[in-house]
Amino acid sequence: MNGDYLELTDVGVSFDGFVAVDGVSMTVLQGDLRFLIGPNGAGKTTLVDAITGLVPATGSATFGATELLGKKVHKIARLGIGRTFQTASVFEELSVLQNLDIAAGAGRGPLTMLRRRTSVPEEVEQVLEVIGLEDLRDRQAGVLAHGQKQWLEIGMLIVQNARVLLLDEPVAGMSAHEREETGLLLRRIGAERTVVVVEHDMDFMRSFATSVTVLHAGKVLSEGTVAQVQADPRVQEVYLGRAAEGVA
Amino acid sequence: MTMELDKADETGTAVARTPPKRKLNKEWATAFGFIALAVALLVLAPAVLSDFRLSLLGRFVCYAIVAVGIGLAWGRGGMLTLGQGVFFGLGAYAMAMHLKLADAGADGVPDFMKLYGSGQVPGWWEPFRSPVFTVIAIVAVPALVAFGLGAAVFRRRVRGAYFAILSQALAAAFAILLIGQQASIGGTNGLNGFRSFFGFNLYDPVNKRMLFYIAASVLLVMVLVVWQLYRSRYGELLVAVRDQEERVRFLGYDPANVKIVAYVVAAAMAGIAGALFVPIVGIISPASVGVVPSIAFLIGVAIGGRSTLFGPVVGAIAVAWAQTSLSEAFPSFWTYFQGAMFVLVVAFLPKGFASVGAFRKRKEAKA
Ligand SMILES: Nc1ncnc2c1ncn2[C@@H]1O[C@H](COP(=O)(O)OP(=O)(O)O)[C@@H](O)[C@H]1O
Ligand SMILES: [Mg+2]
Numbered sequence: 030m031n032g033d034y035l036e037l038t039d040v041g042v043s044f045d046g047f048v049a050v051d052g053v054s055m056t057v058l059q060g061d062l063r064f065l066i067g068p069n070g071a072g073k074t075t076l077v078d079a080i081t082g083l084v085p086a087t088g089s090a091t092f093g094a095t096e097l098l099g100k101k102v103h104k105i106a107r108l109g110i111g112r113t114f115q116t117a118s119v120f121e122e123l124s125v126l127q128n129l130d131i132a133a134g135a136g137r138g139p140l141t142m143l144r145r146r147t148s149v150p151e152e153v154e155q156v157l158e159v160i161g162l163e164d165l166r167d168r169q170a171g172v173l174a175h176g177q178k179q180w181l182e183i184g185m186l187i188v189q190n191a192r193v194l195l196l197d198e199p200v201a202g203m204s205a206h207e208r209e210e211t212g213l214l215l216r217r218i219g220a221e222r223t224v225v226v227v228e229h230d231m232d233f234m235r236s237f238a239t240s241v242t243v244l245h246a247g248k249v250l251s252e253g254t255v256a257q258v259q260a261d262p263r264v265q266e267v268y269l270g271r272a273a274e275g276v277a
Numbered sequence: 278m279t280m281e282l283d284k285a286d287e288t289g290t291a292v293a294r295t296p297p298k299r300k301l302n303k304e305w306a307t308a309f310g311f312i313a314l315a316v317a318l319l320v321l322a323p324a325v326l327s328d329f330r331l332s333l334l335g336r337f338v339c340y341a342i343v344a345v346g347i348g349l350a351w352g353r354g355g356m357l358t359l360g361q362g363v364f365f366g367l368g369a370y371a372m373a374m375h376l377k378l379a380d381a382g383a384d385g386v387p388d389f390m391k392l393y394g395s396g397q398v399p400g401w402w403e404p405f406r407s408p409v410f411t412v413i414a415i416v417a418v419p420a421l422v423a424f425g426l427g428a429a430v431f432r433r434r435v436r437g438a439y440f441a442i443l444s445q446a447l448a449a450a451f452a453i454l455l456i457g458q459q460a461s462i463g464g465t466n467g468l469n470g471f472r473s474f475f476g477f478n479l480y481d482p483v484n485k486r487m488l489f490y491i492a493a494s495v496l497l498v499m500v501l502v503v504w505q506l507y508r509s510r511y512g513e514l515l516v517a518v519r520d521q522e523e524r525v526r527f528l529g530y531d532p533a534n535v536k537i538v539a540y541v542v543a544a545a546m547a548g549i550a551g552a553l554f555v556p557i558v559g560i561i562s563p564a565s566v567g568v569v570p571s572i573a574f575l576i577g578v579a580i581g582g583r584s585t586l587f588g589p590v591v592g593a594i595a596v597a598w599a600q601t602s603l604s605e606a607f608p609s610f611w612t613y614f615q616g617a618m619f620v621l622v623v624a625f626l627p628k629g630f631a632s633v634g635a636f637r638k639r640k641e642a643k644a
Binding site for chain 2 (some may be wrong): 120131146256
């Protein structure tokens, strides 16, 4: 739709002197399916936290022409930045439909809020189909399978109208089949959005990434296509080698 | 309900796509419960209870109004409001001040002020001569205090036990403040000896019965208000904030605002309850607004089922009733009984007695 992109310039986060994210710069274009990989503790989650306002950060993170750093969490969300968490966090006591309806409603006025939901909003109906949960719409979110919860979360980002999707390990704990489904889902929705996927799973990355950024000790170690990154000796040394040994 | 849903899945998608049936059943059950409550309060109770007992029930109904608000703020909103006595007290004292002034006549001075005070009505009492001002103040003062408090506290992300302790400390401070004001607000004795209520003689049994009807009707209206809130999108959002406050933030909402609304509504309800309590019971004193009554408000809600519509009402009335009958028979025993009951419910039935049915259903569904 528009050509807005996510641009990080020299983003840094430190916790009491410990530098978790150290001068990270990167640009993610619309339609790109960017994978952010790196060993445990590399700072991937912290970087997502910084962009979404959860932890204070230095440097700059812009989407379109708007600076994100320094804004409150809910304001950043309203600017079109959406995220998921390492552990699925849906509203367990509410139904799939209610979860999506809430995600779609941050802009609603008080009068709409005080009335009942009488029909399913158009965008919610569409997303139910996209994430394949049409038939489970009235199911309590808490009883969904793990994979379904993650899809619901992705659906919530879509109805929330997120232009940037930051997904923190969306396929962790999923079966091979669920991973495949998730990858295809990301491809479908990624065409007109900016998607960053934090991931450990190398096979998943090889199948679906259009570009990769490798983070190590808070710094960008390498960036490029899957092939380029895999061929990078530094990456092999710190990450892929260890991943093969099962450390990551 | 869970059972029905599972069955629906086995037969394919058709039933799952038409949930309104399930919802309608639930709506009907709630409507039926509401009618039963209305009949019990407005028809049955006045028919079978003596004037004395009916007046007693009127007092419990006031507690139940507070309980409805606590159900909203705590049951649905997750705010453990241990200080509702403050809002109850604000409403009650506003009403009591008006009644004292009205009894004293135009430009008159309430009796206790002649006794303990300078014999002059303090300036801040004067507006309460107006019935209209008083009625507005009964709702607005607790609501405004709750708004200010909520804005300060929820925006700073104070919650859980910290919020509970803070609200309780407030109730303690409020009671101490009142006790210190012997001359202007009756101190420990509080305000009492009201003779009339907006022109109606309070010694007339017919008027006392009327007060019961007013309180019962207000309770029913409050239940309707909360019912609408629970069914609304706001109600769904409030549950979401209760369960995953941070997650809601990332959807673009400010959870503080969501919580403030529930907290303010609960405070207004407590204020209205306090105002009705005054003519029904005939006295308001710091003992009715401090820490102990604030906790007592909560116990009925916990026992009845805090996140249900009727649980808080039934729980509040049942606990107050049990307290009155048991403490008449065994005065020192009640406190222990109340404590034990609270512990048992919190430990074994965290959602109150109302959850017994739901729990059974869940077990069946899982099996
Ligand atoms: N709130 C925090 N306080 C202190 N240290 C933290 C905090 N959050 C993360 N860290 C540290 O920052 C580093 C990066 O963590 P994280 O971003 O979670 O890594 P990743 O997601 O790449 O596995 C880790 O060493 C972690 O211990
Ligand atoms: Mg992480």
